[in-house]
Every structure is written in structure tokens, then in C-alpha cells.
Amino acid sequence: MSCxxxxxxxxxxxxxxxFEHWPRIHQxxxxxxxxxxQEGDEYLLFDIGDHMDRWHPFSDGTRGKGNCQLLNDAGYDxxxxxxxxxxxxxxxxxxxxxxxxxxxxxxxxxxxxDGTRPEWVKPFKLYTTKKxxxxxxxxxxxNFSHFYRLLGWKVNDPLEELQLCLDELKGNADVIxxxxxxxxxxxxxxxxxxxxxxxxxxxxTHHILHEGKLVRNTLLGAAGKFGGYTGHxxxxxxxxxxxxxxxxxxxxxxxxxxxxxxxxxxIKSLYTKxxxxxxxxxxxxxxxxxxxxxxxxxxxNLLCKTLxxxxxxxxxxxxxxxxxxxxxxxxxxxxxxxxxCPHPINPCTVELTGSELKEVLLQTRDEKWPHLQVKGLGFRxxxxxxxxxxxxxxxxxxxxxxxxxxxxxxxxxxxxxxVALPDMFTFGRFFPAINRAEKKVYFLPELLRDLLxxxxxxxxxQ
Numbered sequence: 001m002s003c004x005x006x007x008x009x010x011x012x013x014x015x016x017x018x019f020e021h022w023p024r025i026h027q028x029x030x031x032x033x034x035x036x037x038q039e040g041d042e043y044l045l046f047d048i049g050d051h052m053d054r055w056h057p058f059s060d061g062t063r064g065k066g067n068c069q070l071l072n073d074a075g076y077d078x079x080x081x082x083x084x085x086x087x088x089x090x091x092x093x094x095x096x097x098x099x100x101x102x103x104x105x106x107x108x109x110x111x112x113x114d115g116t117r118p119e120w121v122k123p124f125k126l127y128t129t130k131k132x133x134x135x136x137x138x139x140x141x142x143n144f145s146h147f148y149r150l151l152g153w154k155v156n157d158p159l160e161e162l163q164l165c166l167d168e169l170k171g172n173a174d175v176i177x178x179x180x181x182x183x184x185x186x187x188x189x190x191x192x193x194x195x196x197x198x199x200x201x202x203x204x205t206h207h208i209l210h211e212g213k214l215v216r217n218t219l220l221g222a223a224g225k226f227g228g229y230t231g232h233x234x235x236x237x238x239x240x241x242x243x244x245x246x247x248x249x250x251x252x253x254x255x256x257x258x259x260x261x262x263x264x265x266x267i268k269s270l271y272t273k274x275x276x277x278x279x280x281x282x283x284x285x286x287x288x289x290x291x292x293x294x295x296x297x298x299x300x301n302l303l304c305k306t307l308x309x310x311x312x313x314x315x316x317x318x319x320x321x322x323x324x325x326x327x328x329x330x331x332x333x334x335x336x337x338x339x340x341c342p343h344p345i346n347p348c349t350v351e352l353t354g355s356e357l358k359e360v361l362l363q364t365r366d367e368k369w370p371h372l373q374v375k376g377l378g379f380r381x382x383x384x385x386x387x388x389x390x391x392x393x394x395x396x397x398x399x400x401x402x403x404x405x406x407x408x409x410x411x412x413x414x415x416x417x418x419v420a421l422p423d424m425f426t427f428g429r430f431f432p433a434i435n436r437a438e439k440k441v442y443f444l445p446e447l448l449r450d451l452l453x454x455x456x457x458x459x460x461x462q
Contacts, residue, residue: 004245005042005131009177010031013048013203015055016084017056019270021227023260026074026228028252033075043131045075046204047179048222049141050080052097053382054089054447055342057062057274060277063089064097064247066270071103078104078125080139083180085146086110088344090445091152095120106139106179109161111154122287124165126173131239136173138165141181144202150444159190160184166194175235175240179199184222191215198244199233212249221249228254250259278335282302282453285459286330289341290322293385294370297334299323299340304390306455311349313420315406316391317364321374322422322448332456343450345378348423351439354413358404360431361394377424422448 010029015022029045036043037106052067054060059067071079086096098120108123108337117123124138140158140403148155162178169176176197180187183205191200195217198414202209206225212233223231229251236246243438260266291299300320306317352360364387372384404411425431426440 009233011231016053017059017228023263027260047079061274061277063093086247087147109156136169139179172254191218218249250312281454289327311420316420347443355432
């Protein structure tokens with residue numbers, strides 16, 4: 001019997017620009033490539049998206065081009081991208097992010113608005129091993145079609161595009177690997193529907209599969225988030241039949257792995273490079289602008305007022321925890337604004353009746369909110385903090401009675417109000433009335449810190 005062909009696949013996902021483990025990941029994957037090539041085995045390296053996150057100055061300052069260079073340096077063969085690359089960058093920034101890539105960008109369901117593909121995206125890539133085995137690798141990104149459309153892109157249904165790729169690869173690929181930035185539930189669903197897929201490498205939901213998960217004939221692999229793990233899948237292939245006869249997966253804990261040479265210097269260097277790019281002056285403050293999570297917060301008041309004005313809304317509310325720190329007297333830079341407001345959160349408006357708005361505003365007064373720890377939804381802070389209002393007055397001096405005014409007028413139950421708020425309140429289960437609202441308007445690519453930057457420039461920009 002001829003010797004089995006061994007294919008080693010290494011993968012990362014959802015790094016979110018947490019570069020504290022990146023030197024060790026780089027060291028591991030480059031060492032392993034050398035090992036496997038010396039053994040005569042095949043090796044592929046993939047990233048499954050959200051490698052970039054604009055909370056980090058290196059990623060924000062380079063608009064993801066720095067992340068592309070890191071992937072180049074580590075020798076990645078192909079990547080797909082996630083929502084943090086896809087919908088937190090302006091059209092021109094995403095369109096140029098991968099210009100210097102040395103790897104393939106695979107996203108079968110991603111198109112320009114006119115239905116053509118950008119030149120930097122392919123639906124799949126066919127690799128041929130030294131023994132002639134054909135490995136088809138498909139990429140899919142999460143179907144946030146509404147937000148992509150607002151940015152000038154088009155995203156199709158992932159399963160429809162997957163079927164097209166599988167049809168095209170039928171008879172042309174011996175092994176099929178899917179890079180899926182869709183989440184664990186979709187990965188399990190695809191494994192049930194498409195048993196011809198040998199391996200699905202997942203992302204988006206930050207799930208951890210220490211030894212993979214077998215769903216019917218398909219092995220699922222995923223490496224959590226923030227670079228805490230690097231994944232390794234091994235496929236053994238019969239070189240005569242070209243069939244996969246065994247598959248297994250494991251994760252390497254980066255905290256327990258061998259420290260990389262000068263890793264602290266490498267990590268610090270990325271931060272310093274980003275900070276230097278963002279040291280552009282925005283304004284000069286004659287006095288500090290304090291920010292507090294649980295007390296009066298002049299900077300949060302300014303952001304809330306700015307949000308209301310920018311969205312041309314009747315009123316607005318935000319949570320004070322969006323601002324992580326105050327602005328000091330003196331020069332304010334883009335780096336300062338990133339530091340105090342790192343969230344990839346966009347302005348949004350929602351139309352509510354007076355009755356619905358009253359329901360929401362009374363809920364914001366619940367004492368559970370200020371100290372609530374929030375994860376996800378674009379929030380990169382710690383606690384929610386107090387709610388801050390603009391053109392909203394809530395008077396509850398009288399027992400069992402609440403008086404609400406909007407723009408100094410008593411709230412009218414049947415009147416429709418246009419309310420400006422951070423978009424994260426439309427995604428989570430914070431306020432049922434907002435979830436139910438039919439008319440929501442999202443503004444992209446502007447982030448909340450962009451609005452604050454414009455206001456500071458307007459008021460203090462001399």
C-alpha cells in the first residue's frame with residue numbers, strides 16, 4: 001500500500017487586532033511550515049476573518065493595511081474577511097486594504113454593487129499538492145447585506161454562493177475546505193447539507209473547538225478569539241483514490257507556547273507605529289472635557305448633542321460608558337479620540353411613537369444599566385454607564401408620576417419622534433420597542449468618534 005499523503009492546515013480567526021499573541025502565532029506557523037516541508041508533507045495556512053479591528057491604533061491608522069502586511073510576513077496562503085474588515089472601513093479603504101497582499105482573499109458571496117467581483121476577491125482557490133491531489137478552498141463572509149449595501153458593496157446569500165462553488169468544483173477537486181466567517185450554527189448547518197465538504201474552519205461567533213467537531217462527514221475547526229489559540233487540522237489522503245481517509249483537529253494554547261524572540265518589543269512596536277500615524281492634531285482645548293461613567297459627564301453630553309445634530313433628530317440618548325476617559329486641556333489628536341472612543345459603532349436613528357419612546361426612556365432609568373458589563377455589539381468598553389440625553393427631560397419628582405418632555409414640549413403618545421442613538425441599541429435586546437421599530441436608519445462608515453472629531457474641530461479647531 002502506498003504511503004498516505006498528509007495535509008497540515010493551520011488556521012487563525014477573530015484576532016480583532018489583539019496582537020499580544022501575534023509574535024507567538026507568527027513563530028509557530030513559520031516553524032511548522034519548515035518542519036512539514038522538511039518531512040515532505042503539505043502545509044496550508046488560513047485566516048478566517050476579523051483579523052483587523054479598529055480599536056487598535058495600528059489597524060486604525062493603517063486602515064487594515066498593517067494587518068495585511070502581518071499576514072504576508074507570516075506566510076498566509078489565503079484568508080476570508082469578517083464584518084470588522086467589511087463594514088467598519090469606508091469603501092475605498094476596504095477596496096485598497098489588500099493591495100499588497102501575497103495571499104488569496106476568498107469570499108464567494110462578496111461583490112461590487114454592480115454584481116462584478118473586485119479584482120482582489122476570488123470565490124475559491126484550487127491548490128494542487130506535490131502528489132497531484134487537488135484541494136479546493138472556498139471562502140464565505142457573514143451576510144450583513146444591508147450594511148454592505150450602505151457602503152457600496154453587495155453581499156449575496158452564503159449558501160447559494162456555496163452551492164455554486166461546489167457545483168464548479170465537482171470533479172475538479174479531491175478535497176474541499178471551507179473558510180467560514182458565518183458562525184458555529186451556520187457551520188453545523190452547512191456540514192449537514194453538504195457532506196462533500198471535508199473541513200470547515202469557522203469564525204465570527206468566537207467558538208472554541210479544542211479537538212474539532214465532526215458533523216456527519218465534515219470536520220469543524222475553530223480557534224476562539226483574540227489569538228488565544230492557533231488551530232491545526234490534519235487530513236490524511238489516500239494518494240491513489242485521492243480520498244480523505246482520516247481527519248483530526250487540535251488547538252495550540254498561545255499562552256503556553258514558547259515565547260517569541262523580542263515579543264514584547266514587537267507588540268509595543270505595532271502600537272507605537274499606529275500611535276505615530278494618528279498623532280494628527282484635531283483641536284486645542286482651552287479647558288479639559290471630563291468624562292464620567294456614573295456622574296455628570298460634559299464630554300458625554302457633547303457627544304450626545306453632536307449625535308442628535310448630526311442625525312438631524314428630535315432627540316438623542318447615549319450611554320456614558322462609550323467614553324473611556326476624559327480629554328485633557330491642550331492638543332487633542334486622532335489617537336486621543338481613538339483611545340477614549342475605540343468602538344466600531346455607527347450613528348443610527350429610529351422612529352418611535354411617543355408611547356414607544358416613553359417605554360424606552362423609562363427602561364433607561366432602570367438601576368441595572370450603569371454597572372452592566374457589555375460584550376460585543378461593537379462595544380469595546382467595560383460598563384454601560386449612565387444614560388445621557390439631549391432634548392429629553394425626564395421629571396419624576398411626584399410619586400407614581402413621570403413627566404417627559406421632548407424639545408421642551410410634553411411627549412405626545414401618538415406623535416412620531418426621530419431618535420438618534422448608537423447603533424448597538426438596535427442589535428441587542430436592550431429595548432424591545434427599538435427592536436420592533438420598522439424604520440431604522442444606519443449611517444456608515446462614520447463612527448461615533450468621527451462625529452466627535454468634527455464637533456471638536458468646529459468648536460476648538462483654531
